[in-house]
Amino acid sequence: MALDDEPRLGCGRSIDRIWTTIDQPLNAHEQTCRQCQAARAQLKRLNEATQALREADLHDEALTPRSGVKTAIMDVARAEIRRSKRILLASNGNGTTEISEQALSSVIRAAAAEVPGIHARRCHIEISSATSDSSVDDPPSGQSGVIGPHLVIGLRSAVAPDINIPRTVQLLRQRIITAIPAGIGISAGTINITVEDLYDV
Amino acid sequence: MEDYGSGFEAEPGLDEGSIVARAQDGDLRAFEHLVNSYQGRLFRLAYRMLNDRGDAEDVVQEALTASWRGLARLQDVQAFGGWVYRLATNRCLDVLRKRSTRTEHITDPQDILSISTDGAGSDQLSDPAYAAERTARDDGLTAVLNTLPPEQRACWLLREMHGRSYAEIGATLKISPTAVRGRLARARIQIAEGMNEWR
Amino acid sequence: MSENPLQSQLITSKLIASLAARTTLETPGVLRLEPTVKGFLARLGPAALQRLSNSAGQNGTYRDDGVRVTINDNVAVVHLDIATDIAYTALNVAETVQQRVRGNIGHTGLTVGKVDISILAIEPPPPAKIS
Numbered sequence: 001m002a003l004d005d006e007p008r009l010g011c012g013r014s015i016d017r018i019w020t021t022i023d024q025p026l027n028a029h030e031q032t033c034r035q036c037q038a039a040r041a042q043l044k045r046l047n048e049a050t051q052a053l054r055e056a057d058l059h060d061e062a063l064t065p066r067s068g069v070k071t072a073i074m075d076v077a078r079a080e081i082r083r084s085k086r087i088l089l090a091s092n093g094n095g096t097t098e099i100s101e102q103a104l105s106s107v108i109r110a111a112a113a114e115v116p117g118i119h120a121r122r123c124h125i126e127i128s129s130a131t132s133d134s135s136v137d138d139p140p141s142g143q144s145g146v147i148g149p150h151l152v153i154g155l156r157s158a159v160a161p162d163i164n165i166p167r168t169v170q171l172l173r174q175r176i177i178t179a180i181p182a183g184i185g186i187s188a189g190t191i192n193i194t195v196e197d198l199y200d201v
Numbered sequence: 202m203e204d205y206g207s208g209f210e211a212e213p214g215l216d217e218g219s220i221v222a223r224a225q226d227g228d229l230r231a232f233e234h235l236v237n238s239y240q241g242r243l244f245r246l247a248y249r250m251l252n253d254r255g256d257a258e259d260v261v262q263e264a265l266t267a268s269w270r271g272l273a274r275l276q277d278v279q280a281f282g283g284w285v286y287r288l289a290t291n292r293c294l295d296v297l298r299k300r301s302t303r304t305e306h307i308t309d310p311q312d313i314l315s316i317s318t319d320g321a322g323s324d325q326l327s328d329p330a331y332a333a334e335r336t337a338r339d340d341g342l343t344a345v346l347n348t349l350p351p352e353q354r355a356c357w358l359l360r361e362m363h364g365r366s367y368a369e370i371g372a373t374l375k376i377s378p379t380a381v382r383g384r385l386a387r388a389r390i391q392i393a394e395g396m397n398e399w400r
Numbered sequence: 401m402s403e404n405p406l407q408s409q410l411i412t413s414k415l416i417a418s419l420a421a422r423t424t425l426e427t428p429g430v431l432r433l434e435p436t437v438k439g440f441l442a443r444l445g446p447a448a449l450q451r452l453s454n455s456a457g458q459n460g461t462y463r464d465d466g467v468r469v470t471i472n473d474n475v476a477v478v479h480l481d482i483a484t485d486i487a488y489t490a491l492n493v494a495e496t497v498q499q500r501v502r503g504n505i506g507h508t509g510l511t512v513g514k515v516d517i518s519i520l521a522i523e524p525p526p527p528a529k530i531s
Contacts, residue, residue, distance in 0.1 A: 007387045016386040042393035049342045049396065050361050056339055057245050057362065065244045065258045070236055073265045077232055078435070080270070084227050086518060089491050094502060095478075095514035097494040102227050103484075103522040109223065110486055110524075113212045121222030121278070148491070158219050183522060185491030197278075199216035 011035045019043055087127060089148055089186060101125050104184065108155060111179035115172045117163035119199055124154040128189065148186030158197040169193050218278040225272045232272075235281070236265055242363060243289045249358050250293035252347065260296065264289040283369040290355050290373050297351045345395030349388055356381060357388040411508055413462035413476075417469040420478050420515075423504045424467075427497045429488030433466025434481040434520040476505055477513040483521035490519050 007015045011033050018040055021027075030036040057063050085101040105123040112120035128150040153176070159165055173191050180188040217238075223231035240261050247257035268285045275281060346354055352374055359365040359373070360381075367378035374381070424430055461470045468479040478501060484490045494517045502512045 006383055007390065014386070015390050016382060019386065019389060039390065039393075042397060043389060046342075046389060046393040046396060049338050052336070053339050053342050054362050056336075057249070063245050063248060064241050065261050069244075069258050069262050070233075070240060072262055073236055073240075073269070074229070074233060076266050077229060077269045081227050081229060089494070089519075093514075094498055095516045097491060097498070097517045097519070099490065099519040100521070103490070103519050105226055106228070106522050107486065109228075119215055119219040121219050122226050156222065158216060181489075183486055183490060185489040197218060199218065201214075 009035045009039055013039075015039065015043075019047075022047055085125075087125065087149060087151075089184070099184065104151075104180075107179055107183040108153065108176055110183075111175040112155075112157070112172055115168060115175055117160040118168050118172055118195075119158045121156040121158060121196065123156070126152040126154075128152050149189075151180070151186070151189030153189065153191045154194070155191065156194045156196045158199040159195050160201050161198050162201075165195060169195065217281065221272075221275070221278040221281045224269075225275065225278070232269060235268075239282070239285055240265065243285065246286070246289055246358055246363060247293050249343070249346065249362065250290075250351070250355060251296055256296055260289055260292045263292055283365065283372070286359065286363065286365055286369070287373040290359065294351055294355065341396050342392065345392050348395060349391065353384055353388045353391075356384045357392070360385055411471070411510055413460050413469040413471045414464075416471065416476050416478070416505060416508070416510065417462045417464050417467045419504055419508070420469060420480065420501050421464065421467045423500045424480055424482060424497050427493065427500060429485050429490075429493035430497065431483040431485050431521075431523060431525065434483050434518075435465040471510065475511045475513045478505070478515045479518070480515070481518045481520050483523060484519055485525045486522050487525065490522055494519060 009015060009018075011029075013029065013033070013036050018030075018036065022040065022044055026037075026040075030040065081102070086098040087101060087104065088096060088098050090097045101124075104125055108123055109120040112118060155172075155176075157169075157172070159168060172193060176191055177188045180186065217235075220231045220234050224235055243261045243264055244257055247260040248254065251257050251260070264285055267288050268281075275284060346357065349357065356370055356374060359370045360367075367381045371378045371381045376384070421433055424433060460472060461468065466481040470477045480497065480501070482494070482497065484493045497517060498515045501515050505512045
């Protein structure tokens, strides 16, 4: 399509080239070409106007959305989030207690936040079916030992470029093994940690 | 320092990729952080595209709500920024398409100048406090900007005001990065010439 | 059984819901009841609420933010959606809520059926107000 050809001045000079060299001294052609000089002067003025507008818009209080916009966005998000998966923690004649995958993940992420050099990302939790039957039975009364479903936790993470990855992952695993019984009241089960990315520090 | 309690201040320096990943898992505070980080930028883009606060706010709301709904399908967490910019840009272009079926399209710089000084073409000039803070240069640039065809204006705004990459702008407008480069060059010279006339 | 049908009319599901909600909120480690879609609709306006109550208001069921109570044949069944404080063990908090809610509803003379609890969020406590 002709429209996408590189736009040029009458003298054949690429406009893009004039723009990208606007802060450099004039070359031999530009020193004598009036078309180039005129275009350059105009673009220079545009460049300054562009920077001024960018700065002015960035700091213009009037150029921000009203707070109601965020409220409306978050209302929709909140209303639609409840579809997340539920995990049965305990069940007896008095009723059931379940936990959302979301709530479980937040305990895992809070634990990860205490380990420097690693950021918790997506967290996926499954129940191992082999042992899930035991969670439906009434626990013996008075027993305070940790019980519940056998969790299989898949946690993805990003790490800082300069850390010892095996040691950091091991530290994170230990933190999660402690945090789940403390925060939720069941055993941590199987924890699979994947390092998928490096983050910039 | 005890003031945070909840929110991402509790985890300073969390990278955007990790925040996006958490929002993908349905973490509302992570998503709220993204809303905070993008709503202003998207509003400035939409306002410069549409010249109407209400329409611009609608675009921000629709784009970020759509981003929440589509988050799970986002493969690369690093691509979130480009993606919400794309959602917002395409909504702006939709709004302008709908408007152009209702009103005449204005292409002559002289027309838009006379309209905006009447206060009918944009709402910014009707606010005296706002107008006083703005230099004539800003007004000249934005007035000429408004004479560009919508896709070219989007191209210029995304690059010059928001620093988005050629590849990303190309993906948004469904053209090649080379075509983005060409369209930008054409937009720049057109704006520069328009500003001459404004002066 | 239902030899006294008047009883369920005297004690409404709405009353039981507010009793259950108050009991829950007084339990240490509970941060709040989690708002449901209805709370969101309430902010959208009365029309949306109207539609919801027409469809869900049958069979002696009452819903409010985070609480759902059904009374059938003098038996109250309760469902609670809660957010708990990360400093507490969520399962223990839920069990305490269950026991207290059962106890308090029992005092009304109704039979208590299942009290089901969903833990939908676990968070740090909100910061104390510093003035």
